Structure formats: structure tokens, C-alpha cells
Amino acid sequence: MKETHYLQPLLEPRSVGIIGASDRPGSLGQTVTRNMLEAGFHGRLFLINPNHETLFDLPCYKSVEDVPHRLDLAVICTRPERAPGIVEACGRAGVKAIVVLSSGFSESGPRGSYLERQIIEIARRYKMRVLGPNCLGLVRPSIGLNATFAHASAIKGSIGLVSQSGALCAAVLDWAKPNGVGFSAVVSLGVSADIDFGDVLDFLATDHRTESIILYIEGIRNARRFMSALRAAARVKPVLVLKAGRRPEVMRAILVHSGNQPGNDAVFDAALRRSGVIRIYNISQLYAAATALFARLRPRGNRLAIITNGGGLGAMAADRAADLKIPLAELSDDTLGRLSAFLPESWSHGNPLDILGDADAERYRKTFQIVLESPEVDGVLVILTPQAMTDPTAVAEAIIEEEKHAEKPVVTCWLGQELVEEARQKFIAAGIPTFEAPEPAVELFSHVSSYYRNQKLLAQTPAPLSHHEPPRVENAQLVIETALSERRNRLNEMESKAILAAFHIPIAQTVVARSVTEAMVLAEELGLPVAMKIDSPSVIDKADSGGVRLNLGSLAAVRTAYQEIIAEVKKNVPDAVINGVAIEPMVIKRHGRELAIRVRRDPVFGPVILFGEGGKRVGMEEDMSVALPPLNGFLAQDLVRNSRVHPMLQEYRNMPAIAFDKLEQVLLRVSEMVCELPWIDYLSINPLVVDSQDAIALDAKITIQPVNPSADRYDHMAIHPYPSHLIQTWTLGDGTEITIRPIRPEDAELEAEFVRRLSPETKYFRFMTTLNELPPPMLARLTQIDYDREMAFIAVTTDKDGKEIELGVARYAVNPDGESCEFAIVVDDEWQGRGLARRLMQVLIETARARGLKYMTGIFLANNERMLRFVQSLGFTLTDDPEDRTIKKGILPLQGS
Secondary structure (H helix, E strand, O other), rough: OOOOOOHHHHHHOOEEEEOOOOOOOOOOHHHHHHHHHOOOOOOEEEEEEOOEEEEOOEEOOOHHHHHOOOOEEEEEEEOOOHHHHHHHHHHHOOOOOOEOOOOHHHOOOOOOOEEEHHHHHEEEEEOOOEEOOOOOEEEEEHHHHEEEEEOOOOOOOEEEEEEEOOOHHHHHHOOOOOOOOOOEEEEEOOOOOOHHHHHHHHHHOOOOEEEEEEEEEOOOOHHHHHHHHHHHHOOOOOOOEEEEEOOOHHHHEEEEEEEHHHOOHHHHHHHHHOOOOEEEHHHOOOOOHHHOOOOOOOOOOOOOEEEEHHHHHHHHHHHHHOOOOEEEEEHHHHHHHHHHHOOOOOOOOOOOEEEOOOOOOOHHHHHHHHHOOOOOOOOEEEEOOOOOOOOOHHHHHHHHHHHHHOOOOOEEHHHHHHHHHHHHHHHHHOOOOEOOOOHHHHHHHHHHHHHHHHHHHHOOOOOOOOOOOOOOOOHHHHHHHHHHOOOOOOOOOHHHHOOOOHHOOOOOOOOEEEOHHHHHHHHHOOOEEEEEEEEEOOOOOOOOOOEEEEEEEEEEHHHHHHHHHHHHHHHHHOOOOOOOEEEEEEEOOOOOOOEEEEEEEOOOEEEEEEEEEOHHHHHOHOOOEEEEOOOOOOHHHHHHOOOOOOOHHOEEEEEEOOOOHHHHHHHHHHHHHHHHHHOOEEEEEEEEEEEEOOEEEEOOOEEEEEOOOOOOOOOOOOOOOOOOOOOEEOOOOOOOEEEEEEHHHHHHHHHHHHHOOHHHHHHHHOOOOOOOOOOOOHHHHHHHOOOOEEEEEEEEEEEOOOOEEEEEEEEEEEOOOEEEEEEEEEHHHHHHHOHHHHHHHHHHHHHHHOOOEEEEEEEEEOHHHHHHHHHHHOOEEEEEOOEEEEEEEEEEEOOOO
């Protein structure tokens, strides 16, 4: 099967037309034309301007329709009001992709928005993709493509840069060339009216020229699409993100400037962690990363060793590491012994390793070598200050020589200026990161360690539902539907706790009394002491309204409390609708900690889960840790570890540690709620009391909102959970039981072994290769999928030892139009001809149909006659590819039209 990316005409064009080409100095058309000519475009370049016969000694055409060759890419450099007509002409001429450099569209007001809508509607009608408008353009150095109006070109390299800011692209290009930093591609998105981060990330993830990716982001238009593409790219290549808009006033400016929604920064940070990428915070860090991070540094862990010839400098580096939560490596007795064997007696005997001011190149070399070999060390920072007996260049040469054999990240810091300049140049030439101060050096290592940590988060693919006792989802839905039918969006405490109980979250039993007498009777039945709270849809904060009384140990106290609660609430909230007073047993846990769990809906990323201190000490959301659902055990533990309250949950002030497993279960149940109940707009469990034995929710608030029906039951979430509801079993005629299930990341070795068993012919027909081993990036791409925009079903059985064996796999990927998908299938040679391929395709087709897709397509080698007969038997219609006679295309309607 031959697969090409839909952005190939944009990023790998064989023919380019510049519409609005000009020789007028300083004009947009002149700058772009000059850049393309100077870059030496490898394909065919056509200049289009009705006012010229020739430009730059090239013929000039009056219209794109007059060009005697079909264009892959058209670059529009005209005034915005002319753009819709030009795009229409491009469509008629068969142009495949367009770059609109001009400004004056949606960022300029209603008139510009109207022009932009026209452009996109016309482009979609002709199935053209649009980059921009209001963008700098794009650069592809490997093919001599510089379709930008930047005054600096790019040299060929391996970094893909994608930015919403054309100004930042221009600045990076201006900086990069003299610093020897090269790019595989530079793409300025502009207002992203059509092509967005998700599209370009999809291309760069599979682009062999791109080894690492840098993104500059101001805001996200489609969180699901962004997260899907970002996670897919980060699985196979390092991705670094610089995000603007961390402060509310900056967020407002971005919204006005670009129309992009920046979203809450803490939520965005959680999304990036979950995507396995590195976040940086300023241009200096971006430059440092571009020169060093992706060139050599590959994370092994987060334990840092610091080697220095000045104790104070080592302390400064250690302080910054502590600020960034980077642990210093604890050197083993063996490592300390090896070091003490040759270091002066007065060395620091610990980390930071102060090897004293008279350290020469040999002392540095031996220390560095031993530290690199130490299993307790994940990365090394080497610091030098030029002292009387120091030769900075000789030390640098020793470090460079030893670093050639290193498999761990190495960062250097040579302080000073004149005496260390030569050493710094040698580090730069060797590709070793070097800094003028210890703090930024530690920050660079922190990015590496965060990448290590975030890659672990990325690998988690939680199921939406627990493997333990399943929740009573229907019961919870009934409570919500009843409230919505009564036109209420706020559940009362009884209803909120009913939702929690449906998901097996332990709750304090609650009943509502509507009179003093009923209150005393219910309190007696529940058992004293009790807690009493107002039951009113009008009261948001029960304590502030005077509606809470705790630890009531007698019926007389219950009677008085009932009367006081009613009176105070009526006084403080005069218009309140009062249903009665809720009564529940008073939960007293001597060693309990009061915690809080919240769920709220972020405008960009949808539902998020927050965790922190609860009770009267509950703080602002800024004080809580944040995670995107769905969660599994690893992710729930990470959420707790990242919270400010975490130290107090350990053994603390003579109190035993809490039952972390019970807290984890509550968080997993809340995650289930988020997945299965898209109506939840806000949820608060406060307090959740957890001690060393168990956890119990004492109070809960839930607000809901109506949702529109969707073919995707998880449409409300930024990250699609593992679709365990699609698992099914099937029995062959000989009694062999087959499980057909969506693929998981942990199936990588299963998939690798499956490919090894395939015959060369089968491998060639499916993967266009006869190699025995799939490259790791391809293997990750096949197993670590996003269930929203693709699906892969594997058929497995078990051998006599209970080990799973993969027998076949069928997959589809949703095309950019959102209406169709492209499929692929391969079955183990020994299992062909037994109906397995047909069964896999039936499951795949039904899933695509339920997803709401209209067509399934396929591309097949024309000489694969067996596959052609098979797909025709499934109902596919085959046609020849007009551009490549070696392949055929197939299409299957999914919705009966």
C-alpha cells in the first residue's frame, strides 16, 4: 500500500506559483519571489501577475489558469479583497494547496472575517488546503522552498518549527543561521483558518527529515485535534512547546489579536505534561533548546550530578535544582570510594562534587568519567571558573573527549569571558550545551527531566471504566435527566451524593428533614452525633449562609440547630427556596485529612480534575494540582504527588500516612464520572476525609448542562479513553476463541512479533518493505494511536502458556475532511483463508459507521489481486489512480448514500 500525507502538496510541492509576484522593492510579492529564487527551489516555479510579461528573467502569467502546468502550491501575495476571486481561480486550475500571506482578514474585523470565510468555503469546495491567512509562510530548506517574506533564510537541519506568530518565526530564522541551527521545516500558521497545529504535527511526525519539533502557541482552536496530533508526534520525536498567555491580561490580548482562545495556563500545562512534551517559558530557553536539547540530550531520568571547582557555584546550581524539583543524585559508596581514591582529601565527598580550585584537566576528566558511569546518575552538569591554576580550554577538551562515549545528558557552564571564550567555542562545535551561569544550565536539564517524566504520562492509556465493580451509569443518568426535565442545572446534596454512590464513592448517608420533629426522629435513627446542613438549591455556600451545624450530640441540640439553620438562612438569603435540613452521621476521624476534588469544564480542553486541600482550608484553584481525564492509577498518583498538600498526606506530626490506595480509587471513580457523564459542568467533593484506613465524601455539589447527542460517546473530552466497550470475542469453526479488541500502547512487542512472522510478500503488500523489523517510530505509530481519529483492531488468541498471539490487525485513519477514513488490513499468513480478515473488516466498518463517517477508502497495489478481490467482495468500488498506474483506489459508502 502506498501512503502519502495530505499536506505533501504544501510541504513537498513539485510546482509553485507566486500570485502577485513583483519587482517593486519592498513589496510582498518581490520579497517572496526573491526568497524563492535565492533558495533555489528544486521544482518548477511560476510567476503570476497580469501587469508583467516577465519578472526576474522568468515568464509571467496573467492568471493562475494560464499556467501550463498544474500547481501543487500557490502563494497569494495580493490585497485581501482580491483573495476570494484568486482562490476560485486556483480551484478551477486544480491547485492543491494555498498559502495566503496577506493580512486584513478575521484579525481586522467583520469585513475581513467575511473575506476569510469566503476563502475557506471556496477552498473546501475544490478540496484545497489553506495555510494562513496573515502568516509569514513556510520554509522547506531541503527542497529549496522559501515561500516567506522573511529577510533571513534557513539552513537545512532536523528541527521542525511551527508557530502562530510570524514575527517569532522571522526572529528565530534571523538568529538561527549565524548560530548554525538548521530546520527541516518552518511553518507560520497565521490565523489558522484551515491548516492548524494538528495538521502540521501530523506531517512532521512521519517526516523523515524532521527529528524534533518546536511549537510556539498562543491559543488552541480544536483541543481534541491538537492533543491527538501532539501526542502522536511526541511518541516518536521530542517536542518542545513555548506557550504565550500565562497571565489573564495577556490572554485577553491574544484573544483580541488572533482570535485564539489561550485557556487556563494550569490546564494547558497539564495537557502538555500528558502529551509527553517539554514546555519552555522564554525565547532564551528556546534558543538554548534549539542549539542543544535536541542535538544530543536524551533523557535517562532526573537525578543530576554537579561537578565544580568552586563550592559556591555548586551550591547555586543545587539551589536552582531544588527550586525546579530536580533531585541531586545520591552517590553510592562505590562511586564515592572511586572518587576519593584520587581526589584531594578535602573534596566535598558528596554531590555537588567540589573538586577544588586547583583542579586540572586530568582531575576533571577522571571525575567526569566516574560520575558518568555511576548508575545513580542520570545527567551531569560540569561547572568551571577560571582560577589561577585552571586551564579552561584543556578542561573543555577533556570533557569533550569523554562525552563522546556518554549516553547521558551533559551540560556545561564555563564562567567568565575572555579566558573561557575558546572553551565555549569548542563546546559549541562539539554540540555540547554550554552556559555562562549555572542557573540556565540547570533549567535546561530540568527540561530534559520533564521530558523523561512526561513521556511516562504519555504512555498511559486509561480505560474509561474501572476493572473493579462497574458503576451504575444508568442510575446516575436518570438522576441527571430528571433534574434537566425539571429545568434545573444544580443538583441538591442528595442527588449529588446519589451520583457519587452510583460510581461507588463512599459517602456519608444523608436524609432530609422538613420539620423539627422529623429532624429529631431521623437523627435518632442515624445515631448521634450528627451534622446538619441546609438543603436549598438557592444556597451555594452553606457555611457562609449560616446553614451548617456540626457534632450535634443530643436531640435537644438537633432541635435547636434545625431552628437556627432555618432562621439564619432566611435572614442571609431572603429569597432562598428551602427544602429542609439535611442530616448525616458526624464522621470523626482522628487522623483524617480533609481534601477536595473538583471537576470543571475548561473552555479549551473540556473537563479537568483538580485535587488539593479541603475543608475550611480549601484554597483557590491555583493552589490545586490539575490533570486531564481519563486517569489510571499512575496518573492519579501523579496528580496527588504534584499537589501542595502531598507532604501532609505522608506520616506527619505523629499521624500515620493516609490510605493512598483509597484516595486513588476515589480519583479513578471521579475520572469514570467525567468520562461517562458528559452533562457534568462542575463537581466538588469537599471535604473528602481520608485517614489511614479509608476515604469518605462528606459533601458534594454538582452542576449540569444539557449536551447534544454525538456519535462519539467521549466527544466532550480532549483525550479519548481506551474504548473498552468495543472489545468482543469470536469463535472460529474449529472452536478457537479469538478476541478482537482495540490496540494498546503495550501491544508494541506483540505487534513487532506479528510483523516478524509475516511472509516477505505479505509484508511488502502492507508496509512496502520486506524488512524483518519495523523501525521503532513506525512501531510506536502503529500501537500508540488516538482513538478519536483512528482505530486499530487486533485479533488475538492465547497459546498453551496463556500468552497472547496476534493473528491480524485492521485499522482506519480519519481523513482531514472528517467524513471519510482510509483503511489497511493484514493477517498472519498461517491464519489467512479462515474468515478472520472478513471478520476484522466487519468490525472495522461497523465502528467507522457508528463514528458517523460516510466513506471508507483504500489504496492498493494493482498487482495485489487477492486484496482487490477481497475488497470488492466487501462492496468497495475500485478505480485506477490517474497519477500512478501501479495503484488502485477503492471506496465504500458507509451511510447508504
